[in-house]
Amino acid sequence: MIRVLLVDDQTLVRAGFRSILDGEADIQVVAEAANGADAVRLTRELRPDVVLMDIRMPEVDGLEATRQVCADPRLSGVKVVILTTFDLDDYVYGALRAGASGFLLKDTEPSEMINGVRVVARGDALLAPSVTRRLIADVVSRGRRPEPSPRLNVLTAREREIIAVVAEGLSNDEIAARLVLSPATVKTHVSRIMTKLDARDRAQLVVLSYESGVVTPGWLS
Structure with a gap:
C-alpha cells in the first residue's frame, strides 16, 4: 500500500x-x-x-x-x-x-x-515528460555556465555515461535499450552512482548533472 x-x-x-x-x-x-x-x-x-x-x-x-x-x-x-x-x-x-x-x-x-x-x-x-525536461533545462540555462565538478571524479566512464542519460528522464528500461545493457545492470549502476554522489534519488542526479556540466542545458531544443 x-x-x-x-x-x-x-x-x-x-x-x-x-x-x-x-x-x-x-x-x-x-x-x-x-x-x-x-x-x-x-x-x-x-x-x-x-x-x-x-x-x-x-x-x-x-x-x-x-x-x-x-x-x-x-x-x-x-x-x-x-x-x-x-x-x-x-x-x-x-x-x-x-x-x-x-x-x-x-x-x-x-x-x-x-x-x-x-x-x-x-x-x-x-521527470520523464518532455515538458519537465525542457523546464529544467530552461531554468538551469539562466545561470552561469557550470564548471566540471570534482565530485564526479569518483564515477567511472560508464557511470558518467549513465548519469547523463538519467538526466534526460529516461527509465531504467529505456536506458538499457539505448546503451545495450540489461535493466538489472542499469539499476545497479544507478544505485551505485547515487551512493557515490550521496544523492537522495534520481531527481537529485538530474539536478547534479545540470549543475556540474554533465548535461548542457538546451539539449532539448
Missing part, C-alpha cells in the same frame, strides 16, 4: 485528488494538510511514502516545507512530489534542488497522477 499525504490550501483541490487516489487498491490517502507547517508536522508523524505538495500556501510555503522534509534524515524514505502550474517554473527547480522527486501539473489527467505516485513510490524520479 502506497501511503500519501495531500498538501494544498484549497479544500476542493484536496477533495478531488483524494477521490482520484483513494479509488486505487494500492494507494491510500492517510491525511491532508492546508499549509507547509502542517505538512512537515504530519510527515514526521505519519511517515507517508509520498507527499503531494502544493507550492503557494499560507504560513510555510511548499518550497520551505519540501526543504525541511528532505533535510530530515528520519524522513529519508519519504518522496515529495510538487503540485504546480506552468507559471511556477522557478519554484519547481528550487524544489528539486531542495530534494523533491519531481512534479505534477495540477491539470494533469487522473491516470497520470496515479501513475506518478506509483513511479515516485518505487524510487524513480517523476
Whole structure:
C-alpha cells in the first residue's frame, strides 16, 4: 500500500485528488494538510511514502516545507512530489534542488497522477515528460555556465555515461535499450552512482548533472 499525504490550501483541490487516489487498491490517502507547517508536522508523524505538495500556501510555503522534509534524515524514505502550474517554473527547480522527486501539473489527467505516485513510490524520479525536461533545462540555462565538478571524479566512464542519460528522464528500461545493457545492470549502476554522489534519488542526479556540466542545458531544443 502506497501511503500519501495531500498538501494544498484549497479544500476542493484536496477533495478531488483524494477521490482520484483513494479509488486505487494500492494507494491510500492517510491525511491532508492546508499549509507547509502542517505538512512537515504530519510527515514526521505519519511517515507517508509520498507527499503531494502544493507550492503557494499560507504560513510555510511548499518550497520551505519540501526543504525541511528532505533535510530530515528520519524522513529519508519519504518522496515529495510538487503540485504546480506552468507559471511556477522557478519554484519547481528550487524544489528539486531542495530534494523533491519531481512534479505534477495540477491539470494533469487522473491516470497520470496515479501513475506518478506509483513511479515516485518505487524510487524513480517523476521527470520523464518532455515538458519537465525542457523546464529544467530552461531554468538551469539562466545561470552561469557550470564548471566540471570534482565530485564526479569518483564515477567511472560508464557511470558518467549513465548519469547523463538519467538526466534526460529516461527509465531504467529505456536506458538499457539505448546503451545495450540489461535493466538489472542499469539499476545497479544507478544505485551505485547515487551512493557515490550521496544523492537522495534520481531527481537529485538530474539536478547534479545540470549543475556540474554533465548535461548542457538546451539539449532539448
